[in-house]
Amino acid sequence: MAKIFYITLNNKRTKCSEGETILEVAKRNKISIPTLCHHLDFSAKGNCRICVVEVKEKGSKKKIGDLVTSCSTEARPGMIIKTNSEKVKKSRNLNIELIFSEHVEKCESCVWSLNCSLRKMARDYDVKITRFKERKENRKIYKFANAVEIDGTQCIDCRNCIEACSVMQNINYLEIKGKGYKQEIVPTTNKDFDCIYCGQCALHCPVSAAQEQSEWEEVEKKIRNKKKILVAQFAPSIRVSVGEEFGLPYGKIVTDQIVSGLKALGFDYVFDVNFGADLTTMVEAEELLERIKYKKTIPMITSCCPAWVKYTEFYHPELIPNLTTSRSPHIHLGGVIKTYWARKMKINPKNIEVVSIMPCTAKKYEAKRKEMKVGGNYPVDNVLTTREFAWLMKKNKIKFGKLKNEKSDNPLGEYTGAGAIYGGSGGVMESALRTAHYMACGNKKSGVCRSKIDFKEVRGMDGVKEAVVKVAGSPLRVAVVNGIGNIEPIIENLSNYDYIEVMACPGGCIGGGGQPIPTTKEIREKRIQALYKIDKGKKIRKAHENKGVLEVLDWLEEKKGLEHKVLHTYYYSKRLKRGK
Amino acid sequence: MNILAKIKKANLLGRGGGCFSTTLKWKMVDEASGNEKYIVCNASEGEPGVKKDGYILKHRAEEVIEGIEIARSFLNKGKKKIKVKAYIYINGDYYQTLGPGLLECIGKKDIELFVKPHGAGYIGGEETSILNSIEGERIEPRLRPPYPTTNGLWGCPTLINNVETLLNVSLVNSDNYRKERYYTVSGKAQNKGVFYLPDDWTIEKVLKETRNYPFFDFFVQVGGDGSGVVLNKKQLKIPVNGAGTIKVYKLQGHKAEKIMKSWLDFFLGESCGQCTPCREGIYRLSQIVKKDSVDWILFKEILENLEESSFCGLGCAVPIPLKSYLKNVAKLPGVFIQDQKLVCKCFK
Numbered sequence: 020m021a022k023i024f025y026i027t028l029n030n031k032r033t034k035c036s037e038g039e040t041i042l043e044v045a046k047r048n049k050i051s052i053p054t055l056c057h058h059l060d061f062s063a064k065g066n067c068r069i070c071v072v073e074v075k076e077k078g079s080k081k082k083i084g085d086l087v088t089s090c091s092t093e094a095r096p097g098m099i100i101k102t103n104s105e106k107v108k109k110s111r112n113l114n115i116e117l118i119f120s121e122h123v124e125k126c127e128s129c130v131w132s133l134n135c136s137l138r139k140m141a142r143d144y145d146v147k148i149t150r151f152k153e154r155k156e157n158r159k160i161y162k163f164a165n166a167v168e169i170d171g172t173q174c175i176d177c178r179n180c181i182e183a184c185s186v187m188q189n190i191n192y193l194e195i196k197g198k199g200y201k202q203e204i205v206p207t208t209n210k211d212f213d214c215i216y217c218g219q220c221a222l223h224c225p226v227s228a229a230q231e232q233s234e235w236e237e238v239e240k241k242i243r244n245k246k247k248i249l250v251a252q253f254a255p256s257i258r259v260s261v262g263e264e265f266g267l268p269y270g271k272i273v274t275d276q277i278v279s280g281l282k283a284l285g286f287d288y289v290f291d292v293n294f295g296a297d298l299t300t301m302v303e304a305e306e307l308l309e310r311i312k313y314k315k316t317i318p319m320i321t322s323c324c325p326a327w328v329k330y331t332e333f334y335h336p337e338l339i340p341n342l343t344t345s346r347s348p349h350i351h352l353g354g355v356i357k358t359y360w361a362r363k364m365k366i367n368p369k370n371i372e373v374v375s376i377m378p379c380t381a382k383k384y385e386a387k388r389k390e391m392k393v394g395g396n397y398p399v400d401n402v403l404t405t406r407e408f409a410w411l412m413k414k415n416k417i418k419f420g421k422l423k424n425e426k427s428d429n430p431l432g433e434y435t436g437a438g439a440i441y442g443g444s445g446g447v448m449e450s451a452l453r454t455a456h457y458m459a460c461g462n463k464k465s466g467v468c469r470s471k472i473d474f475k476e477v478r479g480m481d482g483v484k485e486a487v488v489k490v491a492g493s494p495l496r497v498a499v500v501n502g503i504g505n506i507e508p509i510i511e512n513l514s515n516y517d518y519i520e521v522m523a524c525p526g527g528c529i530g531g532g533g534q535p536i537p538t539t540k541e542i543r544e545k546r547i548q549a550l551y552k553i554d555k556g557k558k559i560r561k562a563h564e565n566k567g568v569l570e571v572l573d574w575l576e577e578k579k580g581l582e583h584k585v586l587h588t589y590y591y592s593k594r595l596k597r598g599k
Numbered sequence: 600m601n602i603l604a605k606i607k608k609a610n611l612l613g614r615g616g617g618c619f620s621t622t623l624k625w626k627m628v629d630e631a632s633g634n635e636k637y638i639v640c641n642a643s644e645g646e647p648g649v650k651k652d653g654y655i656l657k658h659r660a661e662e663v664i665e666g667i668e669i670a671r672s673f674l675n676k677g678k679k680k681i682k683v684k685a686y687i688y689i690n691g692d693y694y695q696t697l698g699p700g701l702l703e704c705i706g707k708k709d710i711e712l713f714v715k716p717h718g719a720g721y722i723g724g725e726e727t728s729i730l731n732s733i734e735g736e737r738i739e740p741r742l743r744p745p746y747p748t749t750n751g752l753w754g755c756p757t758l759i760n761n762v763e764t765l766l767n768v769s770l771v772n773s774d775n776y777r778k779e780r781y782y783t784v785s786g787k788a789q790n791k792g793v794f795y796l797p798d799d800w801t802i803e804k805v806l807k808e809t810r811n812y813p814f815f816d817f818f819v820q821v822g823g824d825g826s827g828v829v830l831n832k833k834q835l836k837i838p839v840n841g842a843g844t845i846k847v848y849k850l851q852g853h854k855a856e857k858i859m860k861s862w863l864d865f866f867l868g869e870s871c872g873q874c875t876p877c878r879e880g881i882y883r884l885s886q887i888v889k890k891d892s893v894d895w896i897l898f899k900e901i902l903e904n905l906e907e908s909s910f911c912g913l914g915c916a917v918p919i920p921l922k923s924y925l926k927n928v929a930k931l932p933g934v935f936i937q938d939q940k941l942v943c944k945c946f947k
């Protein structure tokens with residue numbers, strides 16, 4: 020048990036426990052202190068200096084205390100703390116003002132403009148923001164493929180992106196160049212490192228200098244022009260996160276509101292990527308059993324996270340044969356929309372625009388990979404992040420949360436509990452195991468084949484989850500890598516496993532780089548719990564019981580040639596690019 | 600008497616400029632738990648005007664190395680299990696000329712010469728920047744706590760002492776410590792150089808005894824040509840603080856803008872860029888003084904913010920030369936006159 024003691028916080032005797040920072044104590048007591056560089060995913064860096072508070076230590080004879088940063092200073096017994104004294108106000112406001120002068124405002128095109136933390140701060144603390152001339156107008160914007168960018172004209176030097184890229188993800192693609200006021204966040208020039216487009220930098224940037232490369236303007240134009248049939252499809256994980264953008268509690272399930280929101284935006288059809296996930300499970304489970312049966316390359320590793328795929332192609336091309344050739348859920352569904360559904364609806368696929376609403380920045384990159392094309396068409400034409408989607412709704416004054424509930428369109432809207440859990444770490448594996456178990460058993464009703472649903476060993480927030488699970492009586496050695504930063508030790512011991520799931524983002528896609536800000540451990544947990552709640556509430560919880568999916572698979576099977584194109588993909592080494 | 604008691608009796612203070620009690624520092628490292636500890640002899644000497652560490656290494660290297668060995672045996676005394684590794688973190692220019700001699704002096708002792716990387720500058724001599732530098736990290740200060748005494752190099756307890764401090768340790772050990780220190784006199788002085796004199800002499804006395812007291816109207820900067828305090832002729836009856844430097848300026852004909860710009864340029868180039876008050880503040884200060892009509896209110900506001908909310912001592916020190924110059928010499932803008940504080944809290 021932590022020791023309990025008292026401090027004086029804004030003239031009130033306040034209880035604290037040992038180890039708590041002043042910021043934590045203040046938050047607990049509903050005293051707000053502004054922060055920028057502080058993020059619960061990282062240890063304190065203490066560089067923005069806007070969270071300063073005035074502190075007098077016990078027994079100090081001073082009239083006025085010293086300023087300390089509340090995010091990095093632990094409370095000590097007897098401290099006398101003021102969070103809003105004149106001295107605090109002076110420094111805090113000047114620091115906010117100085118930070119503002121680093122950030123070129125581009126509010127009209129910013130997805131944050133309606134809930135911008137910087138402008139709110141300026142309002143709340145009555146900060147003058149016009150005394151200094153912008154100083155970063157001529158800084159560069161660095162673009163990483165078509166997925167992520169860092170806009171140097173807006174960067175406030177908090178370094179959260181570096182923490183995300185290096186400490187959390189262990190990718191080390193970002194660097195600080197120069198020193199003092201000249202310092203700049205830049206992609207490394209070392210050709211042995213490359214970005215994997217996970218967007219964790221963007222998710223942790225407090226001022227949207229690191230952000231997705233936006234596509235909402237393009238999508239909005241498409242909606243306005245109305246030349247084509249517009250189809251939206253939304254990812255498993257966003258239904259438990261997007262509500263946060265509208266003030267709903269963490270982990271609130273808003274599936275039907277998303278459908279009505281998309282319809283209100285002007286989409287003609289809305290499909291659920293959970294359907295695609297069920298399809299992916301079928302393809303992947305079959306491949307897994309085949310690999311085991313014919314002693315092909317083992318372990319098989321999931322490939323539905325495009326950031327992980329990029330990681331493999333760049334850092335470990337030798338593992339390409341281990342990746343499942345199955346496409347990812349939204350690419351699957353996009354392909355089905357432009358083939359099966361198009362034919363059924365008698366629409367020329369060229370007249371269909373598919374927009375994916377994703378928790379992910381890497382999905383933008385995946386959608387534009389040339390080998391994804393089916394009959395000359397990209398399965399997915401645009402990818403919007405959860406944040407972009409929320410912004411479009413806010414911008415168009417759609418009262419999200421208060422809309423009339425609507426269901427996804429059929430036949431591609433139906434899904435099972437297995438599809439639902441794709442959005443969290445361990446979900447892809449669990450879904451595949453449920454189905455592999457069934458497939459391996461055939462129709463036998465022997466003891467070992469009693470229907471098995473929950474594989475709880477692969478759930479949870481640990482960085483690596485390992486288990487030996489019984490699939491149709493045989494042991495299968497599985498590992499789930501939760502966050503790309505945990506991957507290397509697993510690769511070193513590859514032969515210990517038969518099947519591995521890898522998600523680049525901590526928590527899986529519910530913690531994806533396109534998700535609402537903030538995203539923290541606690542928030543990730545709430546989102547993931549909501550996914551399991553959806554799963555539990557579903558009558559059908561196994562992908563192979565999704566009738567729509569079976570029908571699509573049957574249809575594809577008859578269209579030889581097309582089947583492979585829609586369901587599978589290939590990878591290639593990206594090491595070629597590496598110079599000496 | 601054991602060495603710690605001797606140090607305590609001699610009341611040794613850190614001679615890098617911080618004036619922290621050597622006794623306390625040694626005790627903290629000694630009491631910190633761990634089977635691996637480090638000693639860093641700080642010979643980075645990055646502040647303009649300070650030359651004494653180079654001078655000492657040139658003339659008294661053996662005693663300094665002796666000091667390191669005394670520290671080592673203090674830290675592992677009786678606890679043979681504790682491994683103590685030592686570095687001399689040395690300014691690149693000094694390494695060029697003194698390197699070979701030092702290596703010879705070190706001989707088989709477990710002391711590594713670590714050359715301060717080119718461009719590490721003044722901030723590269725700050726204690727926690729040194730740790731980053733040796734570890735190959737970006738050269739800039741670390742968040743404190745934890746302190747180097749408990750979490751220094753690679754997380755191990757680390758004793759960082761200045762060259763002169765370690766020299767004094769060896770003198771104390773052999774009972775030869777005479778309460779003397781090194782002074783560097785520079786600028787418009789007739790007899791510039793490094794001098795070894797009693798440590799309690801006033802600025803005036805040092806200047807007079809070393810035949811450096813000017814015959815013209817002058818002012819001085821004491822404790823480093825970058826971060827030292829500026830005093831006028833009438834304020835010299837106090838001891839020399841910090842790293843023991845005195846720079847003499849000619850009063851007549853000196854240009855306020857030029858001298859302020861030189862300090863600001865120094866800090867602008869040295870600021871590591873981590874924290875807002877320093878990175879942005881110094882930049883804005885240097886913009887403000889460029890203008891025809893200087894906004895002294897804003898100037899003061901930014902200086903005070905540097906003093907109050909900077910991450911490390913460098914930012915806190917920016918106001919020292921500027922404020923004291925404006926107050927003691929320029930007697931310029933009224934805003935600074937009432938201000939009594941001369942020494943930054945971070946250096947107390």
Ligand code: SF4
Binds near residue numbers: 191192215216220
């Ligand atoms: S997208 Fe991911 S890999 Fe790329 S810079 Fe951002 S954090 Fe690093």
Ligand code: SF4
Binds near residue numbers: 228
């Ligand atoms: S890009 Fe964003 S996260 Fe990175 S340093 Fe700049 S403001 Fe901070």
Ligand code: SF4
Binds near residue numbers: 325378524529533
């Ligand atoms: S874990 Fe999910 S959100 Fe993150 S990069 Fe992979 S697919 Fe995208």
Ligand code: SF4
Binds near residue numbers: 869871872911914
């Ligand atoms: S005060 Fe801040 S910016 Fe300046 S040197 Fe120290 S840490 Fe770096």
Ligand code: FES
Binds near residue numbers: 056067
């Ligand atoms: S939030 Fe505390 S210093 Fe940035």
